[in-house]
Amino acid sequence: MYALVDCNNFYASCERVFNPKLNGKPIVVLSNNDGCVIARSNEAKAFGIPMGAPAFEYKKQFEENNIHVFSSNYELYGDLSNRVMKILSTYSPVSEVYSIDECFLKFDGFDTYFDLQNLGTDMIIKMQKWVGIPISVGFARSKALAKVANKIAKKFPERTNGVYMIDTDEKRIKALKWTKIEDVWGVGRQHTKRLKAINVHNAYQFTQLPDDWIKHNMTIQGLRLKKDLLGIESIQMEEVQDKKNIACTRSFEKMYNDLDNLSERVSTFSSNLGEKLRKQHSHCNLISVFLLSNYFRKDLEQHRAFLTIKTDFPTNSTLELNRIAQKALKMIYKEGVYYKKAGVIVSGITPANNVQLKFFGGENPKHIALMNAIDKTNKKVGGKIKFGQNDLGRKWKMKQEKLSPCYTTRFSDIFTIKL
DNA sequence: TCTGGGGTCCTAGGACCC
DNA sequence: TCTGGGGTCCTAGGACCC
DSSP states (O other): OEEEEEETTHHHHHHHHTOGGGTTSOEEEEOGGGOBEEEEOHHHHHTTOOTTOBHHHHHHHHHHTTOEEEEOOHHHHHHHHHHHHHHHTTTOSEEEEEETTEEEEEOTTGGGTOOHHHHHHHHHHHHHHHTOOOEEEEEESSHHHHHHHHHHHHHOHHHHTTEEEOOSHHHHHHHHHHSBGGGSTTOOHHHHHHHHHTTOOBHHHHHTSOHHHHHHHHHHHHHHHHHHHTTOOOSOOOOOOOOSOEEEEEEEEEEEOSHHHHHHHHHHHHHHHHHHHHHTTEEEEEEEEEEEEOTTOTTSOOOEEEEEEEEEEEEOOHHHHHHHHHHHHHHHOOTTOOEEEEEEEEESOEEGGGOOOOSSOOOOHHHHHHHHHHHHHHHHHTSOOOOTTSOSSOTTOOOOTTOOOOTTTOGGGOOOOOO
């Protein structure tokens, strides 16, 4: 059996942990730059606030309905997520952290000795007590079915108490008939359109489609999904591994049409990626840069550009990454266009201890020592060393007007109790 | 005025090899 | 007149996830 454990309205729930006055109150959490809604408490959902709603369009509704609005606080969410995952990992030797708020657990052979239903209830109680985060648990014979079971547990809390198990074929078919096709894990907008066109509206109908059709239209992934939904394990647990791509991308608060400002952004993104690469002890040999104009301003010239450059040797030196990223930027930059977003992505990632040596050239050994010294210093005193091209005046600070304290990761933000 | 960020997997087709 | 067959590797782009 598999379990999928999912935190309920995770970001919104995180905001409540150290601010219990918010229990029962509507909450929304906004994306970077306070752009759009990316998490909603049940109360906020009841007001009809959709996922992805632009904050400025809903500002009035937030005020009228006393909806509490937060900027996203990834430092807090990340730390609480780690606590949740650590506790979940004690329930089974095989676990897979699937996202910041979801975890698969595998219970091979457990059913002989444990009542999984009770185990699920135990998880919920412990998580509430130890971390303060509400969770839902779905059990089933495959990962895709565990996802379905989880959805049922979350949708009917009063009937399931947060735990639902699909353990018979009868329950499986009933659950699949209840699941709308667009809600199936792995079926997105495009597949939904195609499936509805051939009269497939729920997960059960999907499982009745011929393999050929699925393979042709949804690749091998679709076929695995079908088998998983039939109760035949086809989507395996995955080991945590090093990242294969690392990206750093941002929308700007206003648009820029000059190379100077874009160049500064790209340089800051490159430093950030260098740090991340070194942290996971990797090198990369592909660097991509992209620029996007403002999609919402149809009145302005549109330009989307993306360019990948191969490095001469695998590297994780910020200086080398930035040199190449700047080169790419200059090649795709188009004068006169107002840009709203830019990003740098590194890929072709290899472990640092496994670098292909070169006859001529290669990483400048001085860079290695320099990066080492910078990382160590920054770790000790908190990001004090920056590169000349990076913004030192912090004029790029994100719009975060409703940021909550980092209760668990900063001494300055620690919770105070008044006696 | 204002609209997020960071990932994964799969496939077709081109480049190249013998 | 007539021009093969069988591979591998790489990458862009499309689909998906949270």
